[in-house]
Every structure is written in structure tokens, then in C-alpha cells.
Amino acid sequence: MVSGKSNVLLSVWKCVYSVVVKSEPFLFERDVSMASSNIIELKNVNYRYDRDFVLTNINLAIPQGAFLGIVGPNGSGKSTLLKIILGLLKPREGKVVLFDQAQAKFREWERIGYVSQKANAFNTGFPATVYEVVASGLTKKTGLFHMIGKKRRPQIEKAIKAVSMENFMDRNIGELSGGQQQRVFIARAIVSEPDILILDEPTVGVDSKNVQTFYDMLDHLNKKLGITLVLVTHDIGTITNKVTHVACLNNTLHFHGSTADFEQVKDQELSQFYGHDVQRLHHDHAHEGSL
Amino acid sequence: MIQAIFQYEFLQNAFLTGLIIGVIAPLLGAFIVVRRLSLIADALSHVTLSGIAASLFLSKSVVMFNGLNPLWMGMTFSVIGSLFIERLRTVYKHYQELAIPIILSGGIGIGVIFISLADGFNTDLFSYLFGSVSAVSRDDLWLILGIAIVVLSLVIILYKELFLLSFDEEFGKASGLPAKALHLIFMVMVALVIAASMRIVGILLVSSLMTLPVAAAMRIARGFKQTIFFSILFGELAVIAGLFSAFYLDLAPGGTIVVSSILLLLLAIALKKWQVMRK
Numbered sequence: 001m002v003s004g005k006s007n008v009l010l011s012v013w014k015c016v017y018s019v020v021v022k023s024e025p026f027l028f029e030r031d032v033s034m035a036s037s038n039i040i041e042l043k044n045v046n047y048r049y050d051r052d053f054v055l056t057n058i059n060l061a062i063p064q065g066a067f068l069g070i071v072g073p074n075g076s077g078k079s080t081l082l083k084i085i086l087g088l089l090k091p092r093e094g095k096v097v098l099f100d101q102a103q104a105k106f107r108e109w110e111r112i113g114y115v116s117q118k119a120n121a122f123n124t125g126f127p128a129t130v131y132e133v134v135a136s137g138l139t140k141k142t143g144l145f146h147m148i149g150k151k152r153r154p155q156i157e158k159a160i161k162a163v164s165m166e167n168f169m170d171r172n173i174g175e176l177s178g179g180q181q182q183r184v185f186i187a188r189a190i191v192s193e194p195d196i197l198i199l200d201e202p203t204v205g206v207d208s209k210n211v212q213t214f215y216d217m218l219d220h221l222n223k224k225l226g227i228t229l230v231l232v233t234h235d236i237g238t239i240t241n242k243v244t245h246v247a248c249l250n251n252t253l254h255f256h257g258s259t260a261d262f263e264q265v266k267d268q269e270l271s272q273f274y275g276h277d278v279q280r281l282h283h284d285h286a287h288e289g290s291l
Numbered sequence: 292m293i294q295a296i297f298q299y300e301f302l303q304n305a306f307l308t309g310l311i312i313g314v315i316a317p318l319l320g321a322f323i324v325v326r327r328l329s330l331i332a333d334a335l336s337h338v339t340l341s342g343i344a345a346s347l348f349l350s351k352s353v354v355m356f357n358g359l360n361p362l363w364m365g366m367t368f369s370v371i372g373s374l375f376i377e378r379l380r381t382v383y384k385h386y387q388e389l390a391i392p393i394i395l396s397g398g399i400g401i402g403v404i405f406i407s408l409a410d411g412f413n414t415d416l417f418s419y420l421f422g423s424v425s426a427v428s429r430d431d432l433w434l435i436l437g438i439a440i441v442v443l444s445l446v447i448i449l450y451k452e453l454f455l456l457s458f459d460e461e462f463g464k465a466s467g468l469p470a471k472a473l474h475l476i477f478m479v480m481v482a483l484v485i486a487a488s489m490r491i492v493g494i495l496l497v498s499s500l501m502t503l504p505v506a507a508a509m510r511i512a513r514g515f516k517q518t519i520f521f522s523i524l525f526g527e528l529a530v531i532a533g534l535f536s537a538f539y540l541d542l543a544p545g546g547t548i549v550v551s552s553i554l555l556l557l558l559a560i561a562l563k564k565w566q567v568m569r570k
Binding site for chain 2: 086133140147171
């Protein structure tokens, strides 16, 4: 039953893409021209692991203050794209520009916060407290030969409070629920006060009733603290009403500009093919976390 | 024994060496265990054995090596072994644990060849295998103290980097840490500590002093710093209890230290159970 739903979901994807690819209503290059306010830019990036290209001709510009949702099915190259931005993988072709610097010369990695997908399935027995985990986010910023001392404590506590985990500061990370752990990892990513926070499938392993609070917290980070957010997910339904920009990824990237533009395309297409139940089905599915 | 320690130099050597490795072995052990590399200590200790055996053989047959402390060659082999493991782990990216049996059997194999070349076992070799209260020389003590100073300062200087790399390697790399270099430094430290600990606990049981105290500490500690603290505490208790009983009962200290560690581990597990039940 679950796999049947997966198939439906994949088909939904294919149809969304077909519309987007065929009509190409939003030319992404338009946004690249506003380079000065862009935090991250990718130009004609290609990547392959072995033989087949996972990413082809990726052009992406992330403006400051945006909340960009990158959606795509499994195997669409989402995680690969993030790894390229983070410098964990080098593109075969193309250019990556971070804060107006070529990636090879970029050294201020503390400006980019990262919450990995693996955080959801990390080594749960690790004997570290919430405080220690969050403090480790300051490793690079503190610099070699320096300790993360008492002086940093207010900063660390502030990050923990920003994700409302102050009552769990001295708990071992393994004792927390999936959603709480994910908050801690976000605190770790924001403790170095980055300009941008990149999240890879952050709601996997978070139970459905906490997903809303989770997105509220992201909203707070984006609007109140002014952190640019990039969220990668397969879960199209939940994010479209949260983010300010949407991009669809299926080995190539299709940028949709604002969320409103994307909604239009999506609703038309989805209802045409699958009737009115699609959204609900999709939500149920997402919350089961079976993808 | 307290009285005897002031009388006999060999006892002082054994006791001081024991106290030193009681700190550095569990300290590195804490990082090894959380990185799920417990078996690497075993692999490296067997490589150290081949170094010791080679040294014992060469000191018999080549004049130049006569009088050279076997610990030096054991240490050299161990460090080379650690570099090999690192190399193999990148070769077999998806089967990283494969590096361990390759190095382990390689170490034993080479060791056995040198042992047969040197005409089989002698008491010297026996003391290297299972540890000894009486065989630790002043030379050994100085060398081990040197290793301890290097390892302690490196762990203190690189603590936050090592912690982050152990907890979440990908995040560490993404925040720009030189993961490869740090990993290499860490492996060389492990090799050095194994060579240092071998004199007291013996090659076959070296890894126990790096893992058992940590296993006990993890049951009761809150956070990583506390885990390190309790690991060292348990390590010291095991070494002291083990050396005393080895001395009075005339046993190999390797065995008594391991048995003490296991008793402490059982105690920690029982304590945790009791705590949970009381809640």
C-alpha cells in the first residue's frame, strides 16, 4: 500500500516536471543578473558520480533573506547539489560562487550553517550533551589552538533558546526524541551566526504533530533573525505555503520564482491528473515518512 | 607493595608507567569507542607485536640492534601500521572495516615469522604479550612519559576538532575542518599509545584498557567530557588494582588489569540499572 502511494507521488512529480520543462515559464537567468544581493550562485554546474550525470546545467541564485525550498523526488540529485554548495563535492563543470567569492578561495565556512539529512539517523548512543553538541558548531569559528571557553557560553545558550531547547541543555543527545534532536542540530548550525542555513530533509524522523512547530521555528529564524534558508525536501505539500521561493530539481533545476507562481502551476496540474484528493493523499503520505 | 615501591626501582617503573597509561589509554579510547573503531586498537597492537618480534630477532643477529629498546621498533611498526590502515580505508571506501583484519593478520603474520626466526618464544616475548610488573625499565618509563606528554598536549589542543570529527564527520568537513590531517594525527596518536601501554598490559590486552573503562563510563556519564573523566578514573582504578594483585599473587598484570576493568564495568552497569529502577 505504501509503495503504491510512492508511485502516485512519483507520478505527481513527473507531471509537475513535464509542465515546467515544456512550458519553461520562468527563465532563471533573470535572477542571476541581481548578483550583488545573492548569497550563493551556481553557474552551469554539472556533476556525475560514475557515468551518468546526476546534475546537469544547474543555475541557481539564492538571494539574501529568501526561504528557498528545493523539491524533488528521490535520486533527483538534491543531496548532491547541497554537497556541491558546501564544498564536499567538486563540480565537474561550472562555477560555484559563495558570498561573491569563488568557492575555491572561500574560507568563511562559518557563514554557512548546515543541517544534514544524516542527523536524523546519527549515532544515537553518542555520549554528548545538548550543550556540547551545540558548542561544537563553534569549532571552526573559534579557530585552531583556542578552546570553546566560558566566554562563548551566552552565545551557545542563545542558540539553544532560539530552538526552545533550553530545558534540555544537560541531557544526552541520545535521550531526546527525533524532533528535539533535529532542533539541537539546527542550534548547532546557527550558533556560529551564519548568514544562510541549509537543511537537507529536516523533517524526516520528526513526528507529524511536531512538524508544524518545526516550520514555525524555521519561520522565526528566517523572519526574525534574518537567516536565509534553503530547505531540500521531497515533501512538496507541506513546504509550499512556508517558503518564499521554490525550485524543482530532477537532475536539472527548474526555478519557479515566488511560491505563488509555483502554486498556480502545481494546483492546475495536480487536479487535472489526480482530482481533488491529491493534496491530502500527499500529506498523509509525507507524514508516514515512508519515502 | 607501598613499602616495596620505595625499595625497588622496577616497581616504581611499573607503577608510574601504569599510572601514565591509565590516563592516556582511556582518554584516546573515548574517541576510539564513539567512532566505532574499537577493533583498530587490536589491529595496531598486533602490528606492534611484529615490531617487537623483529627487534628481538635483530638484536640477536645484528650487532647494531643489540641493546636497542624493542619499544622503539614496536612504536615505529605501529605508526606505519596506522598509516596503512588509513590508506586502506580510502581504498575500500564502502568496506572500511576490511582494513582492520588485513592489518591485524598482517601484523601477526610478520610477527610469527620473526618469532620463529628468533627461535621461538622466550620470557622476554612473553612479558610483551601479557605485560609485566618486573620488566619495565627506566628507559621504557622515559619513553612512555614522552609519548604521554605528546598525546596529552595534542588532545588538549585539538579537543574541539576531534570531538566534532568523532560526533559528525560530515558536519566537520562542511564547516571546513581538515578532516584527513586530523584523522591521521589521531591514528598516529593511537599507535603511540598502544606502543606505550603494551609494556604493562601486554600486546594481546592493550585494546582492553582503551575500551573497557570507556564502556563503563558511557553507562553513567552525562556528556562527552564526563565520559572522558570517568574513563580515566576507571582506567586508573583498574591499573592500580591490577598491579597490586599482579604483584602479590605473582600474575601477569595484563590479566589482572583486564579482570579489574571488567569488574568495574559490571559495577557501572549495575549502578545504572539501580538508578533506573529507583526512578
